[in-house]
């Protein structure tokens with residue numbers, strides 16, 4: 159556990175003996191970390207010459223699942239492990255990747271050493287947690303969350319003392335310990351630079367993971383020396399659209415004086431003497447050249463800005479004060495969503511109609527309900543009508559009601575209609591752009607006169623409701639082409655808000671946690687970190703509705719007692735999309751070009767219809783969209 163020359167074996171053996179006798183063994187031979195590790199080994203019930211209590215290799219099936227869970231880590235580590243192996247080839251060594259439980263995932267080794275290694279279970283599926291194998295580089299690096307070298311007799315178990323090992327942790331963009339990279343070899347092959355080599359390789363893997371996980375974010379590549387940017391020593395910071403640090407590698411945390419717990423909880427301006435808007439302005443002025451930054455203590459840092467330009471800069475750089483209402487209960491941290499909620503809060507109860515735009519499934523109806531529940535009329539009814547789903551010949555009767563015997567098939571006692579049902583509460587007209595023109599005229603009259611006349615005559619009845627409309631379509635364009643009455647458009651558009659598509663949101667992880675907590679309030683289900691990153695990069699044509707449906711299905715696939723969603727639990731269509739690489743590609747914009755998106759959506763819809771032998775309802779269910787939405791998307795080439 160050192161970078162200088164190893165301590166002679168007899169001295170170490172004597173210190174270990176003292177430990178076993180319960181006397182003080184700490185002296186120059188045993189550094190602090192090694193002493194801690196030996197004590198942990200002893201506390202786990204191990205003795206240096208004792209036999210392993212339980213055979214701990216994972217079965218083939220368990221290993222397969224572990225490999226699935228660590229898919230991202232493995233795919234980024236493999237090329238670097240191969241490179242590393244080239245450096246140590248013919249030195250009786252092997253390169254090992256272990257997961258965050260110490261289970262060996264992948265090994266590359268010299269043939270002559272592999273046989274020896276297998277005898278002590280240095281092979282895929284074996285677990286090298288300290289509690290099972292005593293002090294060893296992999297287990298101890300995990301326990302200490304730091305790079306360590308364990309040489310010869312520093313190993314707690316006698317059977318492992320022929321080894322020399324150096325291991326370094328691999329940490330995710332959000333500070334989670336993902337696994338351990340290790341070089342193990344015959345103790346005679348020890349090289350003083352091995353730990354440095356492993357540490358560097360682990361940082362290279364981390365940098366790849368951070369860039370991959372934060373593809374859709376603006377990234378700051380930092381170093382105190384301009385020449386350090388782009389090297390393994392660079393710091394990488396990912397920023398949300400509203401200027402919060404949402405990911406970072408360990409180099410960056412060190413450069414900014416932050417801890418991993420600060421990721422997601424720190425705005426950029428708290429770490430650096432700049433705000434996101436100033437940074438972007440500087441980047442624009444210096445077009446492509448490096449940026450000069452300063453920490454609050456005056457230390458200079460140089461940076462390069464990479465990734466996507468935020469689309470919205472007008473969001474507040476500090477989080478809005480926590481509001482205890484139904485809208486804040488839906489707030490999972492996205493800047494654009496929060497801005498929309500703040501605006502909605504200002505108009506509720508003020509007789510200003512709200513018009514909510516956004517793609518299908520972004521949560522327009524949930525937003526409308528929450529706006530109602532955050533309003534003074536929250537104790538009144540919330541009446542939701544989907545204008546696209548109502549058959550044209552029934553819509554009039556449904557909305558305005560009718561008197562007894564108004565038409566064949568009408569209820570004997572008549573019907574007051576949905577508009578009157580909303581009296582004293584909120585009327586939510588979903589897909590208002592799909593309302594037939596004749597109906598638009600009647601609705602406009604109701605909104606102007608504030609009274610409803612039922613079909614078949616009868617006296618007009620006063621109504622009083624707050625109005626919220628939602629649409630996926632471009633209403634100004636519909637007005638221009640005569641499909642929507644512009645006087646109605648102005649009447650319903652007191653305040654218009656656009657909710658962001660899921661792929662544009664910066665709070666994917668928090669959103670998943672919220673959905674999972676809602677689905678399983680009593681079970682702490684989570685998503686394997688690698689998979690979560692890939693899901694975050696997917697383009698989600700069905701938005702939150704699709705995400706909720708995928709998580710629901712994945713949860714249903716969990717074995718009893720399992721609480722982690724991984725690749726094998728995903729529905730086939732998502733799995734295929736992720737494997738085919740149809741996640742959001744890293745373009746220079748946070749949003750896919752509309753044309754590409756339409757093509758992808760259409761392809762996904764057509765595939766779903768084929769998968770379900772033409773059954774549109776089943777295809778819509780699989781995609782997590784309504785049947786009407788599926789029809790519409792087919793009609794428009796998946797454009798809206």
Ligand SMILES: Nc1ncnc2c1ncn2[C@@H]1O[C@H](COP(=O)(O)OP(=O)(O)OP(=O)(O)O)[C@@H](O)[C@H]1O
Nearest residue numbers: 488517518519520521522523524525702703706787
């Ligand atoms: N904030 C949220 N938290 C949790 N789940 C949400 C949220 N918003 C939406 N969802 C999920 O997405 C589904 C669709 O939401 P909603 O019906 O509000 O979307 P929409 O934009 O009105 O869709 P459409 O345009 O197709 O009518 C909900 O049933 C719910 O499962």
